[in-house]
Amino acid sequence: MVSDGLLDAAAARAWVDAFVGVADAERGALGELDRRSGDGDFGSNLQTSLTRARVELASATGATPAEPFALLSTAFLNTGGTSGPLYGMWFRELSRTFGEAEAVGLDALAAAVAAGTATVQRLGGATVGDKTMVDALAPAGDALAAAAAAGDALPEALRAAALAARAGAEGTAELVARRGRASYVGEVARGVIDPGAVTVALFFEAAPGVSAS
């Protein structure tokens, strides 16, 4: 698991399963946020991805930590909307960075998240402050990088990332969207948290050892 400072295949799978579970439980609330700030389809886009993720994960071999992220990636890339492909590419960078390793450490995780967020920014063109998932991805990545530099243990680092992601997501309430469908509603969405960013927080909060703490 993560006790020895490494994320192994089982831990990665547990993380992904936990995320799928909590995201599914929250999709109604997330859809409601998109109804208030975007075009309202976030919930159904998410559901499509998660349903497919369950199917994909059912045939996993459990060989590497990369695998469940790769399967999640495929599931999200199979979905329409803006969030699906961006999450899909983000998860893809995780799996690519992990490669064939049987277990990965904090350095690899920090590098993976940084690569994923860079890809999301390149493809979506959003920067921090645009009221998108990037507002949660970037601080989470920064927290991991800082923890890695400080030599922190993996569980601690994940907790820090989760807190940073949640704070970033909460902060989107005060922003006006400049990317995605939410940008068309402008001021109306001020005060509404960005569902894409919340989902990122849910992901890090589902990491092994985070919510257990």
Add this chain to the structure above:
Amino acid sequence: MVSDGLLDAAAARAWVDAFVGVADAERGALGELDRRSGDGDFGSNLQTSLTRARVELASATGATPAEPFALLSTAFLNTGGTSGPLYGMWFRELSRTFGEAEAVGLDALAAAVAAGTATVQRLGGATVGDKTMVDALAPAGDALAAAAAAGDALPEALRAAALAARAGAEGTAELVARRGRASYVGEVARGVIDPGAVTVALFFEAAPGVSAS
């Protein structure tokens, strides 16, 4: 003219001109009859034919009695609806029967009308009593044939034909249409004279010497 028992080119032309004039004057009333018993387009169909007839007649050479009927035929054949082509073919048989003759007598006229009416019946499939133009054409033709057999003079014969056509037209009021658009309204049109038959009466009434008498 018709005084010597023959219809010459000038008389034929006068007949056609008189018909065009009176039919044009009556087209509003005729259209109204079709509105009550058919689909209401008889007036505008007639107008189209008469307008074109005037154009065609303007370039006539005046060489034969056949010519104005041939031009009238073309004008009517150029028109839509049911009445246009049937009148067109009726006038065509007149001009064909007259051929190149410089003047035609009662025998030729009776034969021409019989041929024209036969063509109308063949093409339209109507018989006497179907509440169509045939109800005026047939008795007019019979009157001409009877006059020819009796050795009557041409003007007399034309008067008899006009009277027969008018009586036939009036008689259509009591009939229920079995051909053409009027057949779709059935009983509703009982009491309404058939406009196509009235127009035939107008034609014979426009013959040289008829209304002058």
Add this chain to the structure above:
Amino acid sequence: MRRQFINDPQEHVREALDGFERTYPHLVRWNREPSYVARATPPAQPKVALVAGGGSGHEPLHAGFVGSGMLDAAVPGAIFSSPTAIQLEAATRAADSGRGVLHVIKNYTGDVMNFGIAAELVSADGIEVERVLVADDLATDAPEGTGPGRRGTAAVLVVEKACGAAAERGASLQEVAALGRRIADNARTMAMALASCAHPGESEPSFELGPDEVELGVGIHGERGVARVPFGTAAQLVPQLVDPVVEALGLTRGDEVIAIVNGLGATHPLELSVVFRETALLLEEAGITIARQLVGPYVTALDMAGVSITLVRADAELVELWDAPVRTAALTW
């Protein structure tokens, strides 16, 4: 409320013909007076000529089918009314290359009469004319001799395509006519509308339907159909067109057909594909093979929302003629 791109309603058909000629100058030539559409280039060899015509408002029918392998001339009347005998006469004369002319006529009183007159006018000059009367619309089926008979609709396409191919190969007028009659005898159509059409320049549709009503057995002139049936899914509606046609033709397991799923004007390609799929599934289940198919707006009723389904009993000869090359505005292979 319906609105159209139109200038003067009286000039609509003529302006459209002008635009059509400008669109397909390599295929067609519009004779302005009298009005008919002919091939831009006459056939290289004398052949039996095919002339079709009828009211306008059904485009691409018939002008869209003028070209090699199909029609030699198309004669458009005013919206929904027969062309005149003079137009038909002129087109027939122009199309004749010495081997006679086949008139392909949709069964409407005015069309039948005017084509008949045109045949009479040209026969005076020794031009031989035969006719094929297409009367495929089941909705207007009635015992022989009790009325004008079934209307002619989309089956005309199969007659024009197959006879066009036969003519191109040098068949005689009698052969082409016999072929056309055989096809017409073996073709039936049924149509339904979800919304009526409006005449150019008029804003009101020719009939109104309630939200749960479908007009069954509509023709192609905005006239009412023969029944109103409940609206439903494609799977519920399509059998109401296919089943009566299968029955009328007496089709049974092992038979082959050419199928036309025809849009009446405003029905979208996605819908037509869905309707064709339902048709194919029904016929599959009945063991009837769709040898060839045509799916699209080929015989329209202005902007009517609806479809017609035509089945034509097919044999190897018909399929082979169907596959022969054709090069027209609306059909090319």
Add this chain to the structure above:
Amino acid sequence: MRRQFINDPQEHVREALDGFERTYPHLVRWNREPSYVARATPPAQPKVALVAGGGSGHEPLHAGFVGSGMLDAAVPGAIFSSPTAIQLEAATRAADSGRGVLHVIKNYTGDVMNFGIAAELVSADGIEVERVLVADDLATDAPEGTGPGRRGTAAVLVVEKACGAAAERGASLQEVAALGRRIADNARTMAMALASCAHPGESEPSFELGPDEVELGVGIHGERGVARVPFGTAAQLVPQLVDPVVEALGLTRGDEVIAIVNGLGATHPLELSVVFRETALLLEEAGITIARQLVGPYVTALDMAGVSITLVRADAELVELWDAPVRTAALTW
């Protein structure tokens, strides 16, 4: 009230694709999972492959243009929304015959992103991808960098046709891409609607117009346009589409264009011909030659009543590529 031939709205696109494949089995093959349409028969020689895609509801675009001389694959999303990256990836892989793949993309955020992702996914395996971004819709013109830029609409047809011809002749990926970009740079479109469209399964159109209003600058998704102008005759309306396009392209006397008069769905062929005639008269007057033209419903917005007019600056090379043989469901010559 709008109604359609439809079963389950969720399955509408897939059922239509099934029907489409059944209609054109000799031309296309529908890959069910992930969903894309490919040629029934792969090209005999390795060549640059063309893949286009986008939301459904615009049929015949793009699946109707799959076939020799044009697209190798078309990737349909749900109604009015981008196909997924996985679909695009699979189509790109399937289409590649070793000489690289050109992505023809209409400029919409989702399309651009998903095509971009697909390119990234396949490039990991050494498949070379270039893209042509088509952004012709003048209505959404705005200064560089202030938004997503002009939408892509009917100009995509000219890109697909000409690039398809060049690819068929063995041009390299870079050459085909450069050609496509040059065409896209020289193409502009303007559209107007007389009535909006309704999503499959929905009875209400996406916007309502008064009897005297026309929606100017509509896109192809039922979205509102940029202005409402008074309804009028075709002669009054058409210049409002043609003039801005002529100006935006800087066309002057002596120039040549390819013109597309495109029906948005429910506009009848007679109307389209009348609109093309007005277009031709306007350009004639301006001394601009229409070298080639296409008139019909090629890029639709479901059952919207309206037209778009596209002009593409043409030269001898483009005209020659335009004339090259093509064999697809919606375009064959």
